[in-house]
Amino acid sequence: MVDEKKSKQRHRVMVFESMYPIVALMLILVACVELCDAATVVDVYRLIQYDISGVPFGSRFSSLNHHAASLSFQRGADLSRSVLILPLRELDIGFVQDYISQKQSLGGLLILLPQTFRPGNIGGGGLSSENDGFRKLLAQLEKILVHGNIPFPVYFAFENEETDAMLADVKKNDALGQQATATTGGYKLVISVSEPRKIASPTITNIQGWLPGLRAEGDSNQLPTIAIVASYDTFGAAPALSVGSDSNGSGVVALLEVARLFSVLYSNPKTRGRYNLLFALTSGGPYNYEGTQKWLKSLDQRMRESIDYAICLNSVGSWDSELLIHVSKPPDNAYIKQIFEGFSNVAEDLGFQVALKHKKINISNSRVAWEHEQFSRLRVTAATISELSTPPELLENAGSLSDTRQLVSEDAIIKGVKLVAESLAKHIYGHQGKDIKIFADDSSLAVNPFYVRSWLDLLSQTPRVAPFLSKNEPLIMALKKELEDYTAEVSVQHESLDGSFTFYDSTKASLNIYQVASVTFDLLLLLVLGSYLIVLFSFLVITTRGLDDLISLFRRPPSRKVKMG
Amino acid sequence: MTLFHFFNCAILTFGPHAVYYSATPLSEYDTLGTSVKAAVVYLATALVKLVCLATFLQVSETEVFDPYQEALKAMIGFIDVAGLYYALAQLTHRNISQNHKFQAVGLGWAFADSVLHRLAPLWVGARGLEFTWDYVLQGLEANANLVFTISLAALGSLMWLRKNKPKSLIPIIYTCAIIIATMPSITSYLKRVMGWHFPKIVGFELVTSLVMAFISCQLFILCQRPSL
Numbered sequence: 001m002v003d004e005k006k007s008k009q010r011h012r013v014m015v016f017e018s019m020y021p022i023v024a025l026m027l028i029l030v031a032c033v034e035l036c037d038a039a040t041v042v043d044v045y046r047l048i049q050y051d052i053s054g055v056p057f058g059s060r061f062s063s064l065n066h067h068a069a070s071l072s073f074q075r076g077a078d079l080s081r082s083v084l085i086l087p088l089r090e091l092d093i094g095f096v097q098d099y100i101s102q103k104q105s106l107g108g109l110l111i112l113l114p115q116t117f118r119p120g121n122i123g124g125g126g127l128s129s130e131n132d133g134f135r136k137l138l139a140q141l142e143k144i145l146v147h148g149n150i151p152f153p154v155y156f157a158f159e160n161e162e163t164d165a166m167l168a169d170v171k172k173n174d175a176l177g178q179q180a181t182a183t184t185g186g187y188k189l190v191i192s193v194s195e196p197r198k199i200a201s202p203t204i205t206n207i208q209g210w211l212p213g214l215r216a217e218g219d220s221n222q223l224p225t226i227a228i229v230a231s232y233d234t235f236g237a238a239p240a241l242s243v244g245s246d247s248n249g250s251g252v253v254a255l256l257e258v259a260r261l262f263s264v265l266y267s268n269p270k271t272r273g274r275y276n277l278l279f280a281l282t283s284g285g286p287y288n289y290e291g292t293q294k295w296l297k298s299l300d301q302r303m304r305e306s307i308d309y310a311i312c313l314n315s316v317g318s319w320d321s322e323l324l325i326h327v328s329k330p331p332d333n334a335y336i337k338q339i340f341e342g343f344s345n346v347a348e349d350l351g352f353q354v355a356l357k358h359k360k361i362n363i364s365n366s367r368v369a370w371e372h373e374q375f376s377r378l379r380v381t382a383a384t385i386s387e388l389s390t391p392p393e394l395l396e397n398a399g400s401l402s403d404t405r406q407l408v409s410e411d412a413i414i415k416g417v418k419l420v421a422e423s424l425a426k427h428i429y430g431h432q433g434k435d436i437k438i439f440a441d442d443s444s445l446a447v448n449p450f451y452v453r454s455w456l457d458l459l460s461q462t463p464r465v466a467p468f469l470s471k472n473e474p475l476i477m478a479l480k481k482e483l484e485d486y487t488a489e490v491s492v493q494h495e496s497l498d499g500s501f502t503f504y505d506s507t508k509a510s511l512n513i514y515q516v517a518s519v520t521f522d523l524l525l526l527l528v529l530g531s532y533l534i535v536l537f538s539f540l541v542i543t544t545r546g547l548d549d550l551i552s553l554f555r556r557p558p559s560r561k562v563k564m565g
Numbered sequence: 566m567t568l569f570h571f572f573n574c575a576i577l578t579f580g581p582h583a584v585y586y587s588a589t590p591l592s593e594y595d596t597l598g599t600s601v602k603a604a605v606v607y608l609a610t611a612l613v614k615l616v617c618l619a620t621f622l623q624v625s626e627t628e629v630f631d632p633y634q635e636a637l638k639a640m641i642g643f644i645d646v647a648g649l650y651y652a653l654a655q656l657t658h659r660n661i662s663q664n665h666k667f668q669a670v671g672l673g674w675a676f677a678d679s680v681l682h683r684l685a686p687l688w689v690g691a692r693g694l695e696f697t698w699d700y701v702l703q704g705l706e707a708n709a710n711l712v713f714t715i716s717l718a719a720l721g722s723l724m725w726l727r728k729n730k731p732k733s734l735i736p737i738i739y740t741c742a743i744i745i746a747t748m749p750s751i752t753s754y755l756k757r758v759m760g761w762h763f764p765k766i767v768g769f770e771l772v773t774s775l776v777m778a779f780i781s782c783q784l785f786i787l788c789q790r791p792s793l
Contacts, residue, residue: 039695188694517696522569525701529573533580540588 040162040513044110045238047145047154048465049196049504057147059154062506064191066107068513070167071095072174083108083189085167087159093140100148109154110189110511111141112167117404118158119243119461135402142237142400155191156238156401157511166513188514196504202467202497204233204283206295207480209259209487211266211277213428225276225303226424227310227382229292229371230255231285232459232479233466234399240507242463244399245408248285249459250317250416253452255279256482257417258424261445263486265425265438273428275308279487281479283466286398287501288368291466294495296378309339310382311424312371315397316416317408317456319387322353323416326384326391328361328376335381342432343385346422349437350415359391367394385420387412405460413456414447421447467503570700571691577704578683581711582676589668596669603652603673610648611681617641639750646746649674649718654725663726671718675711683707702767709767712774716781717745723788734787741780748773 047059069082071090084106086096091111099106115121116131117138145154157163166187173186213223230251236242243249259279266272284291296304316323325343329336340356347354361373368374369391375382388397418439425431425438439445462475469476471494484490541553586592586600618641622634652670683703691700720742752770755761761769 039697190694514694515696516694517570519569522573525573526569529577529580533576533584536581537584537588540585544589 039515040166042157042160042163042511042513044155044157044191044509044511045240046507046509047150047156047237048235048239048507051502053500054502056149058145059150059152061151061153062191062193062196062509064108064153064155064189064511066189068166068170068187068189070171070174072171079107080105081107083110085110085112085163085170087112087167088114088134088138088141091137091141093137093144096141097144100144100150103151106152108152108189109150111154111156112159112163113138113156113401115158115160116406117241117401119241119404119463121404121406131406135407138402139400142402143396146237146395153191155509155511156241162513186516186518188516190512190514191509192512193506193509196506199467199503199505202501202503203469203471203494204291204294204466204497205469205471205473205476206283206291206493206495207281207476207483208295208491208493209279209483210489210491211259211262211279211487213266213274213276214269214272216274223274223276223306224308225278225306226428227278227280227307227375227380228255228258228313228420228424229280229282229310230313231282231289231291231371232464233283233285233291233469234464235286235395236398236400236403236465238401238507239465239468240463241401242399242465243405243460244403244464245405245456245460246317246403247315247397247399248313249456250315250408250413251313252281252459252479253455254313254316254413254417254420255281256455256479256486257413257447257452258421259483259486260451261417261421261439261447262424264445273425275428276306277424277487278303278307279483281483282371283469284495284497285371286395287466287498288366288394289371289374290498291495292371292374293368293377295493296374296380298493304378304380307375307380309335310372310375310380311420312375312382312384313416313420314371314384314386315388316385317387317413319412319416322355322387323347323419324355324357324386324389326357326359326370326372326386327382328359328370328373329381331356331358336383339381339383342423342426343419345432346419346426349435350418350422352415354419357389369393385416399464405457408456408460410449410452410456413452414449417447417452467497467501468505468507567692567694570696571687574687574691574700574704577701578679578687578707579676581708582672582679585668585672585711591665591669591672594665596665599666599669600673600676603670604677606648606652607674607677608681610644611677613648614641614644617644635750635753638753639747642746642749646717646721646742649721650725653718653721663722666726667718667722668715671715672711674718675707675714678710678714679707699763702763705767706770709770709774712778713745713748713770716774716777717742719781719785720745723785731788734784738784741777741784745777 046062049056049058049060051057064083066081066083068085069079070085071092086109088111114131114134117134170187215223231248232252234242234244234247236244259277262277266277280292280295282289282291282295284294325340327336331337331340336356340354343354359370361376363377370384370386372382372384392398421439422437426434426436429438439447441447458478464475476492480490480492586597591600618638621637621641649670652674653667683706686703687700690697720738723738724742748770752766755766755769
């Protein structure tokens with residue numbers, strides 16, 4: 001009997017030993033913790049990261065794996081392993097400025113924007129005074145963030161119910177002094193993306209459309225040309241949200257509508273003017289209009305010399321009663337006087353005013369504030385029509401977060417289109433001084449408000465930061481096709497962006513919000529379960545075998561030696 | 566500490582089975598073979614049930630309580646009972662007293678049920694960072710299920726293996742067995758029609774399981790006494 005039992009035990013031990021490799025394999029499998037299945041996933045957009053001549057700007061990191069904290073944290077608490085959640089509604093600009101300028105360490109920053117700033121959000125009370133306040137705050141915040149060198153990840157997200165609930169919870173916990181760490185539970189924010197890499201050779205793409213005028217007996221190259229130019233790319237704090245409805249979506253839409261109107265006129269040889277029209281959609285606008293410069297240099301010299309004048313359109317979407325014409329040649333120049341008179345006569349007819357503003361070009365300063373300055377540097381007469389009165393700073397007014405569809409009014413664009421089209425027509429057909437309206441409202445050449453609206457809506461949902469646009473980006477293809485419909489020859493020019501600007505990728509990510517329990521909770525649960533199992537064991541032993549058996553389990557059997565001795 | 570949580574929930578779900586085996590005289594009489602055979606029978610029964618459900622049941626998109634579908638599910642649930650009958654009555658076990666036979670069969674059956682229904686969700690879900698109470702509740706449900714299964718096995722052994730039963734107790738035995746066998750339908754009724762949430766349902770299951778265990782224990786003891 002004893003031998004049988006012993007052999008059985010040995011057999012059992014051997015079985016267990018042979019299972020060791022399987023157990024080891026299971027342990028390895030078990031060690032892979034999966035970070036999937038978060039309760040909440042939110043789309044977030046990263047702050048731009050760029051270098052100018054090697055000087056770093058923007059947020060330098062992208063991945064995030066920290067606990068959430070809110071503004072109600074205790075003073076002096078260590079936030080270097082927390083993500084600070086800042087809703088725009090409660091933003092304190094001074095606080096952010098201090099934090100960044102004093103280079104305090106922070107795990108990350110998550111800024112929650114109201115839903116009205118979402119690019120797809122076309123309807124809904126955009127112009128209330130509350131939103132105006134937000135826009136100003138947002139503009140200030142963007143300026144600080146874009147021009148600072150921030151050593152932690154900064155992300156923008158839109159408020160929704162889940163983030164509101166999480167923020168309320170986090171605030172409650174922070175107010176009680178229980179900051180979220182590994183031992184006290186709370187919320188954990190995880191963004192798992194790879195480190196941002198430089199964009200290898202960012203390209204800027206210029207699209208030009210050529211509408212030839214009526215040749216008399218000579219060849220068309222002797223006909224004078226009028227150029228209409230608008231830059232279509234944007235730059236903002238969050239490149240994935242940089243839709244630039246006003247800067248410069250409005251300019252692009254105005255250019256397309258003017259092209260459409262003149263293509264109708266030029267399709268019939270009887271109404272074709274004796275001027276060629278050159279439409280150009282340029283890129284690289286925020287970077288000192290580099291695209292415009294490269295495009296101009298690539299033009300045939302004869303063509304460039306045949307340009308009578310160029311009209312650049314920049315932000316014509318949210319003005320009311322006055323539009324400004326910016327020039328770099330002095331106002332008493334004969335050409336400028338003629339152009340300005342033409343525009344102001346048409347404006348008077350249409351019921352608003354235009355004013356002339358002169359800004360001298362400083363050749364030694366590489367900053368190009370207006371697009372027409374690139375033309376002037378190559379001795380082509382040009383002017384910029386814009387609602388902006390002061391020249392924008394570098395990387396400003398180029399499609400910020402607050403520049404959404406609601407800021408733009410179609411009427412302003414339509415008025416701008418009428419101004420440009422009528423003035424051009426008067427110049428081309430020689431109707432100066434006469435009271436003739438070619439693009440009248442009920443005619444077949446009326447400005448089409450639906451066309452304006454549909455293109456404006458499209459542009460307001462398409463972020464257009466040039467380094468992140470590929471050569472065959474759908475938007476570029478769409479603009480090219482549109483110009484092909486209205487002009488005779490379209491050519492697309494790809495150039496690479498100047499070496500002094502370097503951009504980094506990783507602009508959009510998914511934020512996983514996990515509600516985590518603290519380690520103390522797990523230990524407590526283990527304790528409870530352990531005691532439950534022990535109680536269960538004792539209960540079963542007592543009821544089935546009796547109390548004596550339970551006690552005998554804990555007492556060692558008397559040693560054999562005593563018996564044998 | 567997500568692996569920690571997985572470990573906690575695992576011992577809550579599967580611990581009681583091991584504890585039951587080692588605490589009661591089952592381990593002394595080496596009834597592991599019986600339990601394993603019962604587990605295999607459970608697997609076969611589950612397969613048959615799956616095929617029947619797939620063939621006869623329509624999947625409804627909404628959480629509406631359809632009495633016909635539920636009746637069909639209950640009937641298919643009786644395949645469970647048939648399986649248990651097979652495991653208790655038809656399989657040849659070694660010489661184990663009836664007392665221990667039903668416990669071993671019930672234990673093996675409940676363990677296979679827990680592993681099949683609860684191990685996969687536990688493995689996939691409890692290891693994530695996100696914390697929910699679901700897996701703890703699932704573990705408690707596994708405990709209730711163990712008690713239910715052992716009670717059902719006890720009543721089953723009374724019904725099929727014991728020949729001399731007091732006549733008055735027979736209807737009670739059958740009623741209790743039917744209640745336990747239709748527990749899944751009852752819980753789904755509570756979930757869909759009465760709108761109870763998971764914690765409430767688990768609490769209800771625990772209470773009912775203890776009540777049922779007590780009743781079947783009493784019935785078993787009564788049937789032990791020689792009838793006169």
